[in-house]
Amino acid sequence: MNITIDHLLAGISVGGQYALIAIGYTMVYGILRLINFAHGDVFMASGLIVVYLTTAMPLQYAIPLVLFLTVMLGFFIERAAYKPLRQAPRMSVMISAIGVSYLIQNLALYITGGLPQTYPAIPWISDSITIFGAVTKRVTIITPILTIILIVLLVALIRYTKIGMAMRAVSKDFETAQLMGIKINRVISTTFVIGSLLAAVGSLLYFTSYQSVVPTSGSMPGLKAFVAAVFGGIGSIPGAVIGAFIIGICENLIKSSTEFAIFSDAFTFALLIFVLCVRPTGLFGEKSIDKV
Amino acid sequence: MKKIVALVLAALMLVTVFAACGETKTDEKVIKIGIFEPASGANGAGGKQETLGIKYAHAVCPTVEINGETYKVELVPVDNQSADDKAPTAAAELVGKKVSVVLGSYGSGVSIAASDTFKQAGIPAIGVTCTNPKVTEGNSHYFRICFLDPFQGTVLANYAYNELGYRTAYTLGETGNEYDQGLVHYFTEAFTALGGKVENASFVKDTSDFNTLITNAVNSGAEVIFAPTSIQYAQLIVEQAAAKNADVTLLASDTWDSNVILAAAKGKDVDIQVTTFYQEGGNAEFDAGFKAWIEGDSQNLTDNGGDSKIAAVSAMGYDAYFVALEAIKAANSTNPADIMAALWDVEYTGVTGAIKFDEINGDADRSTAYIKKANTDTALWDFVKEQGVN
Numbered sequence: 001m002n003i004t005i006d007h008l009l010a011g012i013s014v015g016g017q018y019a020l021i022a023i024g025y026t027m028v029y030g031i032l033r034l035i036n037f038a039h040g041d042v043f044m045a046s047g048l049i050v051v052y053l054t055t056a057m058p059l060q061y062a063i064p065l066v067l068f069l070t071v072m073l074g075f076f077i078e079r080a081a082y083k084p085l086r087q088a089p090r091m092s093v094m095i096s097a098i099g100v101s102y103l104i105q106n107l108a109l110y111i112t113g114g115l116p117q118t119y120p121a122i123p124w125i126s127d128s129i130t131i132f133g134a135v136t137k138r139v140t141i142i143t144p145i146l147t148i149i150l151i152v153l154l155v156a157l158i159r160y161t162k163i164g165m166a167m168r169a170v171s172k173d174f175e176t177a178q179l180m181g182i183k184i185n186r187v188i189s190t191t192f193v194i195g196s197l198l199a200a201v202g203s204l205l206y207f208t209s210y211q212s213v214v215p216t217s218g219s220m221p222g223l224k225a226f227v228a229a230v231f232g233g234i235g236s237i238p239g240a241v242i243g244a245f246i247i248g249i250c251e252n253l254i255k256s257s258t259e260f261a262i263f264s265d266a267f268t269f270a271l272l273i274f275v276l277c278v279r280p281t282g283l284f285g286e287k288s289i290d291k292v
Numbered sequence: 293m294k295k296i297v298a299l300v301l302a303a304l305m306l307v308t309v310f311a312a313c314g315e316t317k318t319d320e321k322v323i324k325i326g327i328f329e330p331a332s333g334a335n336g337a338g339g340k341q342e343t344l345g346i347k348y349a350h351a352v353c354p355t356v357e358i359n360g361e362t363y364k365v366e367l368v369p370v371d372n373q374s375a376d377d378k379a380p381t382a383a384a385e386l387v388g389k390k391v392s393v394v395l396g397s398y399g400s401g402v403s404i405a406a407s408d409t410f411k412q413a414g415i416p417a418i419g420v421t422c423t424n425p426k427v428t429e430g431n432s433h434y435f436r437i438c439f440l441d442p443f444q445g446t447v448l449a450n451y452a453y454n455e456l457g458y459r460t461a462y463t464l465g466e467t468g469n470e471y472d473q474g475l476v477h478y479f480t481e482a483f484t485a486l487g488g489k490v491e492n493a494s495f496v497k498d499t500s501d502f503n504t505l506i507t508n509a510v511n512s513g514a515e516v517i518f519a520p521t522s523i524q525y526a527q528l529i530v531e532q533a534a535a536k537n538a539d540v541t542l543l544a545s546d547t548w549d550s551n552v553i554l555a556a557a558k559g560k561d562v563d564i565q566v567t568t569f570y571q572e573g574g575n576a577e578f579d580a581g582f583k584a585w586i587e588g589d590s591q592n593l594t595d596n597g598g599d600s601k602i603a604a605v606s607a608m609g610y611d612a613y614f615v616a617l618e619a620i621k622a623a624n625s626t627n628p629a630d631i632m633a634a635l636w637d638v639e640y641t642g643v644t645g646a647i648k649f650d651e652i653n654g655d656a657d658r659s660t661a662y663i664k665k666a667n668t669d670t671a672l673w674d675f676v677k678e679q680g681v682n
Contacts, residue, residue: 006507014501113594114332114373115340116524118555128535135537136503210500211556212527220498255504258493258512262467265496 006134007256008249013140013209015248016147020202021225022232022240023154024195030171030235031191033090037097038077040222041104042196046070046203047119047213048108054120063122067200074196075189083185108215119211126208139208144245146205150198151241158237163190171235220265224251227272233285242283247271321363323356323626325616326370326386328396328406328417333374334497334522337552338605339398340595342420343369345609346395347592348585356617359624365617372397374522376405383409391415392626393619395612398605399522400424400441400471407434416619416632420612421546421569421605424474428653435635437612437647439658441471444545444567445478447661447679451567452516452543453486455679460489462514462540464505464529466521467494475520475545499525502532510538520545527556534560541565549604549664551597554671564666570607571662571675575643582606601672604644604662611642 021043028036049069053062081100085093125139158164166187169177178184206221207213225240228247232239247268254264275282327346330339347367355362368389372382379397383406386394393416397403400422410417411433419427419436423444428434452458461483465472473494480490491512493505506529509517517540519529526548533542534557541563549568557564572579579602586592586600593600615638620626623634639648647656660680664673 004507004511007504010501010503010507109332113340114330114336114371115597116337116527116552118527118552126535128537134507135535137535209503210528211531212500212524214524216498217500220500252501252504255501256508258491258508261505261508262494262496 004134004256005132006136007252009131009134009136009140011249011252012245013143013205013248014252015245016143017202017206017209018221018225018228018248019147019241019244020150020198020205021221022228022244023151023237024199025226026229026232026234026237026240027191027195029229031167031188032082032093034082034093034097035226036195037094037222038081038100038104039195039199040218040225041101041108042070042074042077042218043199043203043206043222044108044213044215044218045073045104046200047207047217048112048117050204050207051117051119051213059120059122063204066204067197070200070203071193071196074192074199078189078192083188105215105219112213112215114215117213119207119213121211122204122208137209139205143205143209146201147241150201151237154194154198155237157194163187167191224268227268230272231275231282233282236282236284239282239284321358321361322366323358323363323620324366324368324389324391325613326368326389326391326394326396326415328370328372328383328386328394328402329398330374330402331369331371334524335374335399335402335547337523337597338421338547338550338603339372339374339396341550341597341603342396342398342605342609344586344592344595345582345606345611346420346613348582348606349610349613351585352581353614353617356620358620358626363626372402372406374399374402376401379403379405380409382406387413387415392628393418393616393631395609395616396420397422400427400474401469403427403434404470407431410434413628414632415628416635418612418616418635420608422471423546424470425653426470426474428655430653432654433632435649435654435656437615437642437644437656438546438569438608439661440655441474442478443658443681444661445475446482446681448475448518448543448545448567449479449482449486449488450681451565451663451679452518452541453483453488455677456516456541458488458515458541460512460514461491461516461518461543462509462512463490463492464502464509464517464519464521465492465494466499466525467496469522471547472520472522476518479518479520495525500528502529503536506533506536506538509540510536514540516541516543518543520547522547523550523552526550526553530556530560530562530564534562537561546604549673551599551601551603551671554601554666554673555597557666557668558671560668562666562668565676566664566666566673567661567679568604568664569662570602570604570644571664572602572673573675574607578607578610578643582610607642607644611640611644611647614642615640615647 024039081096228244229240232243251264255261370382372379379402403422423441463476465476548566583600618638619635623630663676
C-alpha cells in the first residue's frame with residue numbers, strides 16, 4: 001500500500017460523480033418507490049449527446065443544450081414508460097425500467113456502431129493542475145465542490161419551496177397527497193427532471209475525467225451510484241451523497257495497492273450485501289420499508 | 293386506437309418475416325468466406341479495420357477459379373461483439389451459412405472461444421492478428437498468419453531493456469483477457485530474464501479510471517508502462533497518463549497500432565511506442581489502392597476511424613484473404629475439408645511479408661516486428677526500427 005494525495009483526490013472526485021447519479025436514484029425511489037434502472041443509461045446518453053453536439057456547434061451552446069436534452073429524455077422516459085403503469089403492480093414498473101435501460105443501450109450501440117466515442121476536452125476544466133505535488137485535471141477539484149453546491153441547492157428546494165413540500169408529502173403518502181389536491185404527475189415529472197439534470201452534470205464531469213463513451217459506460221457508474229444510494233439509505237438525499245463519497249474514496253484506496261486493485265469493484269458490491277444484512281435501511285434510511 | 297397500433301405492429305412484423313425470404317437466386321457459382329470479427333465492444337474499432345482489409349482484398353479480387361470454373365466469392369461477416377461468451381454463437385451462425393473457410397478474429401479470446409465450433413463443423417479458420425499461442429495450439433483447423441505473443445512479448449522486452457535502456461517496468465492488463473495476460477506474461481518473463489524489475493497490475497472489464505493505477509506505476513519508479521490492452525482502454529490510459537504528466541514511456545503491442553490512439557495522443561506530451569505487423573509505406577501499391585478505396589466510401593471512412601490512415605491489421609486482413617484464395621485454388625474445391633488440407637502447404641508473399649505455415653500448429657513463420665512511435669504533433673506513426681528477438 002502506498003497511499004498518496006493522488007489516490008485521495010481521485011476518490012473524492014469519483015465520489016462526487018457517483019453522488020450526482022445517486023441522487024437521481026434516491027429521489028425517484030423516495031417518491032415512486034421505484035428503482036429507475038434506466039438512470040445510468042440516461043447518464044451515458046447524456047455523454048453521447050455531447051459527443052455528437054460538439055461536432056455541430058461550439059461548446060458554449062452544446063453544454064446548455066445537453067442539459068436540456070438530457071432533462072427531456074428523463075421526462076419522456078417517465079411519461080412513456082412509467083406513467084401508463086401508475087396503477088399497475090410495482091413489479092411491472094420495475095420491469096419497464098429494465099426494458100428502457102436495454103432500449104437506450106441498444107440504441108446507443110446502433111448509433112455509435114459499437115465503437116468507443118472520444119469525449120471532447122472541455123477547456124479550462126480539463127487542464128492539468130498541480131495540488132500538493134499531485135498532478136491532476138482541474139475537474140477533479142471542481143467535482144466535489146460543484147456536487148456540494150448542487151446538493152445544498154436541492155435540499156433548500158425540497159425544504160423551502162412549494163414543490164419541495166409537495167414532494168415531501170407525496171413521498172410520505174402517495175394517495176393521501178393526491179386526495180389533498182397535489183398534482184401528482186407534476187411532482188413526479190419534477191423529480192425526474194431534477195434527477196436527469198444532476199445526471200447530466202455528473203456525466204459532464206465524469207466523461208471529462210474519462211474521455212471515452214461506449215454504450216455500457218453508464219452501467220458501472222449507475223450500479224455503483226445505486227449501491228451508494230442503498231448504503232446511505234435509499235430515499236435519503238444526504239445519505240446518498242455520503243454513501244457515494246465513502247464508496248468513491250474506499251474504491252480508490254483499494255486500488256492503491258497493486259495486489260488488491262482488482263478487487264475494488266468486488267469491494268463495492270460486498271459492501272452492499274453487508275449493509276443490507278446488518279442495516280437494511282442504510283445509514284440514514286427510513287424505518288419502515290415498503291416491499292418492492 | 294390501441295387495436296390499430298397493435299395491428300400495425302403485427303403487420304410490420306409480418307413484413308420483416310417475408311422480407312427475409314426475398315433473396316434472389318442466381319445460377320452463379322458462389323464460394324462463401326466467413327469474416328469472424330468484432331464490430332462492437334472493446335475491440336470493435338480494430339475488428340472493423342481488419343474487416344476493411346478483407347473487404348478491400350475482395351474488391352480487388354472478387355472471384356476465384358475452381359476446376360476451370362469462375363466462382364464468385366461472397367463475404368459473410370458476423371459480429372462476435374469482442375465477447376468470449378458471444379463468440380461461439382457468432383461462429384455457429386457462420387457454420388449455419390455454410391462458409392468454406394473463416395477469417396479472423398481480431399482478439400485472441402474470441403478465437404479461442406469459437407475454435408471448437410469451427411472444429412466440429414470441420415471448417416478451417418485463418419487467424420489474422422490473434423497472437424495468443426492457444427489459438428492454434430494442439431489443433432489442426434486453426435491457422436494463423438501473424439507472429440505470436442511469446443515472440444512479440446520478448447521483442448518488446450528486449451527493445452525496452454536493450455534499446456531504450458529501461459530497468460523497471462509496470463504492466464497493465466485486463467483480467468481474464470487471454471491476449472493481455474499472455475503478452476504480460478511473456479514480457480515479464482523476458483524482461484526479468486534480462487535483469488529488469490517488473491510489477492504486474494490488472495484491471496477488470498469496463499474500467500475507465502486508470503488514474504490510480506498510473507499513479508501506482510509512477511510511485512513504483514517504473515520507466516515504462518507496458519499495456520497491451522484493447523483500444524477502448526488504451527485511449528483512456530493515454531489521456532490519463534498525459535493529464536498526469538507521467539514521465540514514463542507507454543509501450544504496447546499490435547492492438548495500439550490504431551488511429552484512435554493517434555487521435556488521443558495528438559498535441560499531448562506522451563511517449564507511445566508499439567510493435568506491429570506492417571508499416572505504412574511498406575508496399576506503395578497497396579497503400580495507394582487502399583487509401584483510395586477507403587476515401588471512396590463514407591461508410592468505410594467511418595469504419596476506419598474517420599481518416600484513411602492504414603492500420604497494420606487492415607494489411608493483415610488483406611493478406612489473409614489472399615491466403616484463403618490460394619488455399620481454395622490449391623484445393624480446387626469449395627469443400628472445407630479439402631481447403632483445410634491444402635492450407636498446410638500454402639505459400640504466399642503478401643504486403644506484410646512471406647507467409648508459410650509450420651507443420652505443428654499451422655502458425656506463420658514470422659521473425660521480425662516493426663516498432664513505431666506516435667508523433668504527437670502530426671498524429672502519425674514514425675517508424676523506429678525492425679526488431680527481432682535478438
